[in-house]
Amino acid sequence: MRKPRDFDAELKALEDKARELKTRKVQQLGELVIATGADQLTTDELAGALVAIAETEDISKREAWAKRGMTFFESRSRRTAPASERNPRGAPAQPGSPQSPASDTGSQ
Structure with missing residues (x-):
């Protein structure tokens, strides 16, 4: 049973x-x-910038921001991790952790 x-x-x-x-x-x-x-x-500045980004429907702007973000994370990983430990999406890999927030689509 x-x-x-x-x-x-x-x-x-x-x-x-x-x-x-x-x-x-x-x-x-x-x-x-x-x-x-x-x-x-300031909290107001950050919130305003995030609202503006979230409301932007211009695909070329969003792609440019995504490219800039990838460049930011790649430059940080080169400075902080040996080549064998680099994570191309930014945040250092930790066992059991999900991808970095930058890889999140932001849809919630």
């Missing part, structure tokens, strides 16, 4: 995992703000 599924326990585990992923994402976004030097901006 099959053991009945504990839907409550499965739901709680999924909620815990979602909370952990959200916490990690928030931490990584904070690290990104600091790494780029954007922590020197």
Whole structure:
């Protein structure tokens, strides 16, 4: 006879995992703000810039920003990691960590 599924326990585990992923994402976004030097901006300036970027539908601008971001991360990885340990998307690879926030599409 099959053991009945504990839907409550499965739901709680999924909620815990979602909370952990959200916490990690928030931490990584904070690290990104600091790494780029954007922590020197006021909260209003940073929020305004992010709103402007999020509202931009010009594909060429978004591609230019993406290219600039990749260049930023590549130059940082060359300065901080030996060639054998470089992560071309930016953040140093950590066991069990997701990709850097820069690789996130930002759709939430």
